[in-house]
Amino acid sequence: MKSKNIVIVGATGAVGREMILCLKKCHFPVKNLRLVASEKSAGQKLETPFGKIKIETISEKVFAESDIALFSAGSGISKEWRDCVVKNNCLMIDNSSAFRYEKDTPLVVPQINPKAALKHKGVISNPNCTTAIAAMALWPLHKAFGLKKVIVSTYQATSGAGAKGMDELLQQTKEHLANKRLTKNIFAHQIAFNIIPHIDTFEKNGYTREEMKVSWETKKIFGDEKILVSCTAVRIPTFRAxxxxxxxxxxxxxxxxxxxxxxEKASGVEIVDDTLRNKYPMPLNASNKFDVEVGRIRQNLVFGKNGLEFFVSGDQLLRGAALNAVEIAKLFI
Ligand SMILES: NC(=O)c1ccc[n+]([C@@H]2O[C@H](COP(=O)([O-])OP(=O)(O)OC[C@H]3O[C@@H](n4cnc5c(N)ncnc54)[C@H](OP(=O)(O)O)[C@@H]3O)[C@@H](O)[C@H]2O)c1
Structure with missing residues (x-):
C-alpha cells in the first residue's frame, strides 16, 4: 500500500469536511493532507484527525505536489481547474456534475463498477447523491432479477444544498416560531414546515435536472441503457440523509x-425491516452511517410477481459524496 499526498478542494464545505473524516475512518494511507477553500477561509486553521491544517487558496502548485485531488467546490471550479490538475499528473475525483456525462469520464460507485475507474483519463466522477444511495440497493437486485423499470420518489435533506442549506432550515425554523419574516436565500420557497417538489433546474421534459440525473447516472453506472428510470425529487425539512x-x-x-x-449479502446495505417492532429506514438513524438502510420491502401491487417496493435512507454526505470519493481513491493505493 502506497501512501498518497491528498488535497481536498472545498474542504470547509458540507462534503469536504466529511471527506477529511472519511480519509481517517477508511484508514486511507495519507502522506500529507492539504485543504483548499475560497479566499474567505484561506489562512484559517482546521482541526482534523491529521492535525491542525492551514487552509490554502487554489493554485497549480497544490496539484503539482499532490497525487489525488478530491474536488467538492461546485461544477464551476471543477471545470476551471480540470486541465491544470490533469497536466500535473494529479488524479481528480470530482463530486460535482461537471463531467459525469462525458463518454471518457468514468462515473464510479466502487461496489458496482470499480473497473471503470481504471480506464480514467485523469478524472473520475462521483455520482449524484440520490443516485448513489439508490444504486446500493438496486445493483444487487439488478444482478439477481434484472431491472426493467425503476420509479423513485425522494425525500431529500437540506444538506444536499450544502452547508448553507442546513443553516437556512435552522434560521427559518427559529424565525417561524418567533413569528418573524423568513430569510430565503437558498431554496425557492420556505423549507421550514414545508416540502418543495423542486431540486435543481427544470428541464424541457418537465422533470428537474436532479430527477434526470437519477435516470442518466443509474444507466451509466450499471452499464445498461435499457433500464427505464423515472424520479420525483422532493426537498424536505431535515438536516441530513x-x-x-x-x-x-x-x-x-x-x-x-x-x-x-x-x-443481506450486499455490501454497503443494511436491512432495517421489522414492521412488528416499527423498524424501518429513517434519515435520523441513517445519518453518519456508511451503510444505506433498506426496509419496508414488499411485493408491489401494480407489477405483481415481477414487482417490488421498498424504502431506503442513506447519508448523502457520506455514501452519496465523501465516502464514495474516498473509496474511489482507495482503488489507487
Ligand atoms: N451536499 C451534498 O449532499 C452533495 C452530495 C453530492 C455532491 N455534492 C457536490 O459537492 C460539491 C460541494 O457541495 P457542498 O454541499 O459541500 O457545498 P458547500 O457546503 O457550499 O461547500 C462549498 C465548498 O467550496 C469552497 N469554495 C467555494 N469557492 C471556492 C473557490 N473559489 N476556491 C476553492 N474553494 C471554493 C467553499 O469554501 P468556503 O467555505 O471558503 O466558501 C466550501 O469549502 C458540489 O459540487 C455539490 O454538487 C454535494
Missing part, C-alpha cells in the same frame, strides 16, 4: 423473501 421510495419491475419474478436474501 436522503430517503427514497423505490418501485421496481424485474425481468425475473421477485418476492420480498428472495430480495431480502440478496440484499
Amino acid at each position: 436522503h430517503s427514497e421510495s423505490i418501485v421496481i419491475e424485474t425481468a425475473k419474478p421477485i418476492t420480498p423473501e428472495k430480495a431480502r436474501k440478496v440484499l
